[in-house]
Amino acid sequence: MNGPVHARIFKLMIVLAAVFGVMEARLAWVQLGGGGRSENAVAGLSKQAYLQxxxxxxxxxGRGQFVDRDGLPLTGKTIRALAAYPTGGMPRGSDRLLQKLADTLGESVEQVGAWLDAIREPLVWKKGKTGTVVALTEAQEKQIGGLGLTGVAVVPYVERYGAEAGGGLALHAIGYTAQDPARLTKLYGKELASGKAKTADQIGEAGLELSLNRLIRGIGSTYAVATTDGARRPLAGIGMRISGPANPHYPLQVRTTIDADVQRAAEAAMKKHGIKEGAVVVLDADRADILCMVSLPAFDPAHIGIAGTDARNHALIAVPPGSVFKTVTLAAALEAGVTTLDETFRCTGTYGRYGLNCWLHGGHGVLTVKEAFAESCNVVFAALAERLDPALLAETADKLGLGRQIGWQIGSFVDGKPLRLLEEEQPGAIFATPVAGKDGGVRTGTGIGQRDVRVTPLQAANLVVTLLHGGRVQSPRIATEIRYADGGLLASMPARGAPSEFGSIKPATAAALREAMRAVVTEGTAEQALGSNEWPLAGKSGTAELAGKRPAMNDQWFVGYGPAKGRPRYAVAVLLENRTAGVRNAAPAVFGDIMDALRRLERTDPVPPARS
Structure with a gap:
């Protein structure tokens, strides 16, 4: 549904939806507590109703909700919650009834009584340090409803985030909302002036909440309204009512590409290995769909800024890739015809210039380029980098989807405006300046993934997809469609490519790189970690030295795909950040655990047509 015509239709529907919501809204007068509502009670309000x-x-x-690719909710689970509102001094009930309420909640009567006494505006019952809304069981709801307490009710409450919403999955990908009056004024000043929006409204601040904010804002909130007299005493027989838009098209639903099972498996793998900082990206090898996006440290979208948490999405932050970048250096050298996989070099452990050494003390001895890739030999790749024109190295990186944003985007979406699904995606870099690569020391450091090279985990995983597609760069997407509440389609996000302005690497080069990546597992740095997994695997390890860190710290990487034989299904990037220098690279082990989980989770979807 793209193009100017559909954009006008979409805008018209928004206007009609608002009008429809105002003119046709049905205030669902649902009795939730404080006695039964009678027709006489409502009719007898007369003029006093205007003064209440x-x-x-x-x-x-009313914001749109997110589901995973199978329709499982990632946000917006409706729970039954305890609500209470001020009574203007009227007693809520006997001490015996308050004790029963406390017993039902599993709390002391003193705690519950203090909470009720302190209420100055309607509130829901919360627990914990972060104030999580408590989901009541069916039995609790029935017991509370039978107490007949004044100003107490059980209401349907939509928990947007966390375990109650969708298991707390893919939180960095989904993002969060917050009150941001300045930004709200900048974007929606006219709506604020007209009263259609309030400065206290939530607005998307990160993730899909940010990129899709203008589309999923909704047409209004749903409220529980406590109806009181001028002294804020509950009107007899009225209790609480539910008020909100009655438009069948809203709220919208966004179908993401996230697979909840894959997300859980990746999060479990990181937890198993005690990883506190890092990221995992799992892409579908055929369409570059983002099946999983893990970022650590975790955070609570409902409570931003808690110590030890991080709302930044590390999967979209560009960091030094270390030896993972040797994939680009090898691609450039093969494309330029300055080497072959069979060319031999001698590694003595030191390059002899620029203070560059191999990670293996004493060196690897005589080895081929393919073996050097498998063993991640710095000396060989420094020599290859010096053979390359720096512009060619940068162009090859661009051909492989590095140094630029490659997430799904379109110039004109359903509303006629540009849309980029991953707004926080960093482009990364190859050289700090266009002329920096002319320096031999800079070029050799770049060739082994140090110096100014910066790559995101998303780009690293997508580089693998590019090789599986014979050199054609795909555009990773994290959402596929937006639907109305009644199931009608509002907009789709079809799979797209992300071609480089410099063209593509040759299919033969992509095949040679896949062969070299397989050697990493069969005879190289990942043989011990990945030699006995359920699938044959392929990939590239990397360790990036972090300048200025004391004590010395590294980022650890592994990127690859599986199965390596037959039809590859998944491309995965694992980044473990701020690891103590000298400790074993745990990224291959995390990668292996994720791949084993993917093997066990194999879907029964029809196999798409083979890639050419």
Missing amino acids: HSDPLELDS
């Missing part, structure tokens, strides 16, 4: 005070409690913001 209403205290609203937001139950649902």
